[in-house]
Amino acid sequence: MTNPIVFNLVSLMRATPRFAIRILAVISCFLCSSVNLYAQLTVDDGLPPGWENWERECGQPAGLSACQNLGKVWVFGVERPVDITEGTEAFFKACEIYKDLESCAITIEYARDQAPNPEIYEKTLNIGCRLREFRYCIELYDTVRPSPVMYKLSLGAACNAGDPDVCDVAAMAFNPRKKPGPNDPVPDVNFAVKWGKKGCELGSGYACKSVGQAYAGFLSREPSLPKNTQEGLLWFRKACQLKYGSACMEILDYATGSAQNLSPNDDVAISINDIEMALRYGCEDQFPQMCLKAASVYHTGKLNVPPRPQKAVKYAIAACYTEDKYYEGFRTPEFYKGHIREACDYAAALTADAYERTGELTFDDILTAKRGCEFGSALSCYQQGRSEIVHKRYEAGTASMHKSCKLGDSNACDWVASEAARERKEKEARLARAAAQKKARQERLAEIAQQQNYSASTANSFSSSYTPPSRSYLAPNTNRSYAAQESSAAIYNRVRVRTRQTYCNTGGTYGC
Numbered sequence: 001m002t003n004p005i006v007f008n009l010v011s012l013m014r015a016t017p018r019f020a021i022r023i024l025a026v027i028s029c030f031l032c033s034s035v036n037l038y039a040q041l042t043v044d045d046g047l048p049p050g051w052e053n054w055e056r057e058c059g060q061p062a063g064l065s066a067c068q069n070l071g072k073v074w075v076f077g078v079e080r081p082v083d084i085t086e087g088t089e090a091f092f093k094a095c096e097i098y099k100d101l102e103s104c105a106i107t108i109e110y111a112r113d114q115a116p117n118p119e120i121y122e123k124t125l126n127i128g129c130r131l132r133e134f135r136y137c138i139e140l141y142d143t144v145r146p147s148p149v150m151y152k153l154s155l156g157a158a159c160n161a162g163d164p165d166v167c168d169v170a171a172m173a174f175n176p177r178k179k180p181g182p183n184d185p186v187p188d189v190n191f192a193v194k195w196g197k198k199g200c201e202l203g204s205g206y207a208c209k210s211v212g213q214a215y216a217g218f219l220s221r222e223p224s225l226p227k228n229t230q231e232g233l234l235w236f237r238k239a240c241q242l243k244y245g246s247a248c249m250e251i252l253d254y255a256t257g258s259a260q261n262l263s264p265n266d267d268v269a270i271s272i273n274d275i276e277m278a279l280r281y282g283c284e285d286q287f288p289q290m291c292l293k294a295a296s297v298y299h300t301g302k303l304n305v306p307p308r309p310q311k312a313v314k315y316a317i318a319a320c321y322t323e324d325k326y327y328e329g330f331r332t333p334e335f336y337k338g339h340i341r342e343a344c345d346y347a348a349a350l351t352a353d354a355y356e357r358t359g360e361l362t363f364d365d366i367l368t369a370k371r372g373c374e375f376g377s378a379l380s381c382y383q384q385g386r387s388e389i390v391h392k393r394y395e396a397g398t399a400s401m402h403k404s405c406k407l408g409d410s411n412a413c414d415w416v417a418s419e420a421a422r423e424r425k426e427k428e429a430r431l432a433r434a435a436a437q438k439k440a441r442q443e444r445l446a447e448i449a450q451q452q453n454y455s456a457s458t459a460n461s462f463s464s465s466y467t468p469p470s471r472s473y474l475a476p477n478t479n480r481s482y483a484a485q486e487s488s489a490a491i492y493n494r495v496r497v498r499t500r501q502t503y504c505n506t507g508g509t510y511g512c
Contacts, residue, residue: 058093067094068103075110084115092120095127104128108136112143129166130158137169152191159195164207167199171210189214189225200235205244212236212247217261229266240278245287248278252293255303275303283318291319292343299350313350317368319343337375344372348379373400378407385412 054073057066071090074083088110094103104124111121125143128136137155155173158166175196176187193214199207214225216232233254239247253259255270255278262268279297282290292315297305299312320343347368366387372380381404388397398419404412 059097064094064098064100084110088115088117088120092124095124099131101131101133126154129154156195159198162202164199164202164204167195167202168204168206171196171199171207175210175214200238203242205239205242205247208235208239208242209244209247229268240281243281243285245282245285245290248282248290251278272305275305283315286322288319288322288339288343291315291322292346295319295346316347316350320347320368320371341375341377344375344377344380348372348377348383376407378404378409381407382409382412
């Protein structure tokens, strides 16, 4: 059956062609809008609103996220084919225009490994070098190999712009070395000193130290600068004041006469204030060797520094707890642990002296001993064991003493031996007491059994020999009262009492 509405529309369209054209136009518009809506929904799947504006916004003043999102769309193939090259270019825009280090790192990775693009790779490394990521400066020289002139210009421009990290690279890369590597640039001490001084002005302790080394002639094989020890010390002092620990160590080496390239003709003037400054700032820079030297100097009064026992203990504990930030990359963990163990040993020795004087261990002393024991310090383990025993934690204290003895501490081994002898004597005494108690118990049981056997035999012999008297002689009508008559049971009881008395009188003890 035909729908009457459809039939009427068809009839009307036949009757009026203009109306039919309008109806068809409306239907076609509806279909087009439906198709566009479906396409829009399909494209937007997985993308946030406004994605269609990313290409236009990338490069605008606030378009960092647009460039990053556009790069992700191309790299991950969101609603479009994967294109690493397009994604790399988008991330490079974010790096170049907005100076975003994260985008630079992604650009370097893609331009170097996945979609090689030497031009973008080199440009991105230059940008990263200027953004205080001096690892990109080193990578720029090691991989792209630009001309030394271009490398110097890029470093100098970044350093002059106020980047102390790049100044460090300039001083490090062109300062003459004793053992240059195959990829090191040609030394240029004047370039290194120029930008090292700039870095020092910007607050870089490493740059100050590099200038001091150049003047002192530490690293130069054929120095183009005349050796000037006092000038070198001046820059070492600046580096130490910036809490650069290795520069403070150089000052101490001058004070002890063990500095590099130090000759008898060198004019060296190190004051006590210089020494105490070097000890303080060197230790504060997480340099355990400096903390240990400070403890030794204040404990023994070396280098004309007045002895201060409390400061010595303080620096020794600091040395034990300091994390050596300089060992990573060029020193082994064993080297690091050895320094910590040495520092904790020294701290344990100083606290042991204090314990002998006062008879008390502070909480810091106990924690220091525990840390030293963890790093393999025999004396620290001994101190920890002693403190645990003092605080009635015998199990933990015994374990620390055994560990200290295994590490070679003679006092701990003596304690372990004496403790073993004491335990052995206590065990022997316990066994002797147990044996004596067992013997006494067995003797008592034997005596009780003997007494029981004697009583039983006596009762049996009496009962077998006793015959109750007969009552047949009593006449039925006798005048004797019943109370006067004695029963056999009464006679038996009376005899039993006499027998017990005889047994007790003759030395028996059971039941008496």
